[in-house]
Amino acid sequence: MTVTLMQGNEAVGWGALAAGCRFYAGYPITPSSEVAEMLSRELPKYGGKFIQMEDEISSLAACIGASVGGLKSMTATSGPGFSLMQEHIGYAAMTEVPCVVVSVQRLGPSTGQPTSPSQGDIMQSRWGTHGDHPIIVLYPNSVPKAFDLTVTAFNFSEKYRTPVILLMDEVIAHMRERFEVPAPESLAVVDRISTNVPPEWYKPYGDTIGDIPPMPSFGSGYRYNITGLLHDPMGYPTQRLDEINPLVERLQRKINNHLDDILLYDEEYTEDANTVVISYGITARSARHAVKLARNRRHNIGLMTLFTIWPFPEEAVMRIGRTAKRVIVPEMNLGQLALEVERVVGRHKVVRINRADGEMIAPQTILQAIEGR
Amino acid sequence: MNNIEQNAYSYLRTTKKFPNIWCSGCSIGIVMGALIRAIDRMGLDKNEVALVSGIGCTGRMPVYLDFNTMHTTHGRALAFATGLKLAKPELKVIVIMGDGDALAIGGNHFIHAARRNIDLTAIVLNNEIYGMTGGQYSPTTPLEMRATTAPYGHIEPPFPICELAIAAGATYVARSTVYHAVELDKYIEQAIRKVGFSLVEAVGYCHTTFGRLNKMGSAVEMMRHLKNVSISLSAAEKLTPEERSSKIVRGVLRDIEKPDYSTLYEQVIERAKASVTGKEFLRAGPGGLE
Ligand SMILES: Cc1ncc(C[n+]2csc(CCOP(=O)(O)OP(=O)(O)O)c2C)c(N)n1
Ligand code: SF4
Numbered sequence: 001m002t003v004t005l006m007q008g009n010e011a012v013g014w015g016a017l018a019a020g021c022r023f024y025a026g027y028p029i030t031p032s033s034e035v036a037e038m039l040s041r042e043l044p045k046y047g048g049k050f051i052q053m054e055d056e057i058s059s060l061a062a063c064i065g066a067s068v069g070g071l072k073s074m075t076a077t078s079g080p081g082f083s084l085m086q087e088h089i090g091y092a093a094m095t096e097v098p099c100v101v102v103s104v105q106r107l108g109p110s111t112g113q114p115t116s117p118s119q120g121d122i123m124q125s126r127w128g129t130h131g132d133h134p135i136i137v138l139y140p141n142s143v144p145k146a147f148d149l150t151v152t153a154f155n156f157s158e159k160y161r162t163p164v165i166l167l168m169d170e171v172i173a174h175m176r177e178r179f180e181v182p183a184p185e186s187l188a189v190v191d192r193i194s195t196n197v198p199p200e201w202y203k204p205y206g207d208t209i210g211d212i213p214p215m216p217s218f219g220s221g222y223r224y225n226i227t228g229l230l231h232d233p234m235g236y237p238t239q240r241l242d243e244i245n246p247l248v249e250r251l252q253r254k255i256n257n258h259l260d261d262i263l264l265y266d267e268e269y270t271e272d273a274n275t276v277v278i279s280y281g282i283t284a285r286s287a288r289h290a291v292k293l294a295r296n297r298r299h300n301i302g303l304m305t306l307f308t309i310w311p312f313p314e315e316a317v318m319r320i321g322r323t324a325k326r327v328i329v330p331e332m333n334l335g336q337l338a339l340e341v342e343r344v345v346g347r348h349k350v351v352r353i354n355r356a357d358g359e360m361i362a363p364q365t366i367l368q369a370i371e372g373r
Numbered sequence: 374m375n376n377i378e379q380n381a382y383s384y385l386r387t388t389k390k391f392p393n394i395w396c397s398g399c400s401i402g403i404v405m406g407a408l409i410r411a412i413d414r415m416g417l418d419k420n421e422v423a424l425v426s427g428i429g430c431t432g433r434m435p436v437y438l439d440f441n442t443m444h445t446t447h448g449r450a451l452a453f454a455t456g457l458k459l460a461k462p463e464l465k466v467i468v469i470m471g472d473g474d475a476l477a478i479g480g481n482h483f484i485h486a487a488r489r490n491i492d493l494t495a496i497v498l499n500n501e502i503y504g505m506t507g508g509q510y511s512p513t514t515p516l517e518m519r520a521t522t523a524p525y526g527h528i529e530p531p532f533p534i535c536e537l538a539i540a541a542g543a544t545y546v547a548r549s550t551v552y553h554a555v556e557l558d559k560y561i562e563q564a565i566r567k568v569g570f571s572l573v574e575a576v577g578y579c580h581t582t583f584g585r586l587n588k589m590g591s592a593v594e595m596m597r598h599l600k601n602v603s604i605s606l607s608a609a610e611k612l613t614p615e616e617r618s619s620k621i622v623r624g625v626l627r628d629i630e631k632p633d634y635s636t637l638y639e640q641v642i643e644r645a646k647a648s649v650t651g652k653e654f655l656r657a658g659p660g661g662l663e
Binding site for chain 1: 386388389419420421423425433435439440441442443444445446449451452453454455456457458459460461463464481482485587638641642644645647648649
């Protein structure tokens with residue numbers, strides 16, 4: 001087994017390559033630029049293509065175009081660029097074109113603090129684009145996990161024909177950690193399904209399998225239309241309610257009916273814990289440390305680390321809410337995921353720990369909250 | 374019906390619900406006809422043609438046509454097309470845009486696609502107004518004209534679309550009007566054949582908004598106007614710059630050879646592959662080096 005030291009942003013790049021990504025379009029922005037630099041070097045070795053576009057809007061557009069052409073595609077950015085990408089995240093959701101968007105968060109709002117960590121894009125990653133839309137958002141808490149979840153992000157995007165967002169912490173993006181290089185054959189890689197019906201029978205959004213329409217690429221002999229307008233099963237714009245409603249419902253259903261597959265989280269000591277810390281990303285590592293210290297002091301504490309933050313793992317958190325008397329939610333923002341936890345377990349049970357000044361939340365701070373100090 | 378007219382029907386989507394969304398008399402249909410005739414004359418296989426458009430009345434064109442079609446977001450068609458072309462270089466990717474689409478919200482993508490010399494064919498239907506949203510001024514609305522957002526007359530100078538493309542690096546640039554449909558057929562065909570970024574500006578009209586606001590009469594009268602104010606490139610060369618500025622100059626304004634982006638990127642791939650040491654991180658299996 002090869003072991004190496006690897007940076008989080010590099011791990012995202014390697015994860016993408018391992019997942020079969022063969023197209024990257026992006027615009028430089030701290031703290032995400034290493035992803036682009038690394039892929040500009042590596043992608044062509046694999047016969048893939050890299051392009052630096054004129055902005056983030058065109059970057060995601062090019063990714064979607066390349067995905068329609070049959071290449072697995074990714075872009076990476078940070079706050080200001082992530083804001084610019086929102087229209088096309090909605091376009092990819094509506095047209096069901098697989099793509100992966102990485103946002104290495106910085107302290108915001110606006111240009112904010114480019115090199116300071118923050119977990120401020122939680123709500124934007126869910127609701128940044130207009131309208132009701134399905135989305136999957138994954139969140140690694142370490143460098144190896146950044147690799148794994150990048151592969152998973154591609155797999156989900158291909159399987160469910162949806163944009164998948166990978167939210168990264170600046171700390172993980174720039175940190176170097178021990179990384180065990182996985183044997184390529186150990187990785188499960190999912191490719192979108194195409195179709196084999198005769199082209200004249202093909203209905204691009206009509207014949208779905210588990211609510212997911214097969215997707216042949218442009219140029220493969222299946223000629224069809226893609227539009228961001230509400231469309232009928234043939235992909236043509238429609239204003240008919242009997243065509244709009246089934247589309248809107250199917251888009252939600254195709255994600256919501258597969259939550260068992262999509263919702264990823266870890267639980268440690270949660271079964272009978274009277275206090276549970278729910279966290280994600282780098283903050284979950286502070287939380288883990290705090291939970292260990294607290295358990296050494298014989299506190300009955302559990303930890304839940306979320307890897308899928310959207311859709312929100314409602315059932316699992318509800319289960320925790322049934323036994324735990326207190327749920328602590330530390331996050332590097334002014335309280336974003338806490339809103340979801342409060343909705344599910346009740347506000348009276350939730351203790352928030354927030355910080356939005358570019359500094360991490362220390363284990364001691366969480367320990368103090370655990371001990372009610 | 375002559376042959377080409379019959380053939381035209383075979384390029385329309387029979388499964389699409391017609392009629393189309395355009396006002397009767399609109400000039401967009403003429404450009405659609407010219408595009409069909411150019412493709413038909415070239416004998417292209419429908420499967421190897423992709424049409425990408427933005428949002429606007431013009432942007433609806435691909436939806437009616439039986440190719441690989443992508444109706445994207447306002448202004449960004451060239452960026453989507455860039456990704457598609459890089460993924461599938463064998464496709465003939467044709468990008469259909471309105472003037473607002475191509476030059477206001479999409480202006481940045483327009484100059485950069487031309488600069489990169491990516492092998493796309495851009496067709497801009499210049500009706501000098503925002504048709505779809507009801508007649509607001511666009512970056513090509515001439516000075517002094519009325520728009521729903523210029524009720525006192527327009528005070529901004531218009532962009533010359535072709536000259537902008539030439540300055541940015543396009544390899545083929547031509548302009549004609551919807552009155553000169555045969556010429557449009559020819560230019561569109563040449564533009565599709567060109568390897569590199571090519572642009573055809575089709576000067577059209579929007580009688581419903583621009584025409585009405587500026588009391589220019591019916592579609593037929595606006596068509597006659599295009600005939601009267603346009604001149605060929607050779608005739609224009611005999612005029613003084615002032616005389617020329619009031620005319621629509623028709624012709625091929627640029628036609629040069631330059632390596633396109635995909636050709637150059639193939640060289641990047643070769644160089645990158647030559648740099649492989651054999652100690653790469655992901656060697657075999659899914660995602661490994663081939
Ligand atoms: C981001 C965004 N901004 C604004 C619009 C509204 N919009 C739709 S079409 C259009 C302008 C259309 O004008 P043009 O591109 O000249 O095309 P035409 O309709 O004249 O063919 C605008 C502003 C939009 N769809 N998306
Ligand atoms: S509004 Fe103008 S551009 Fe749009 S369809 Fe009508 S005539 Fe054509």
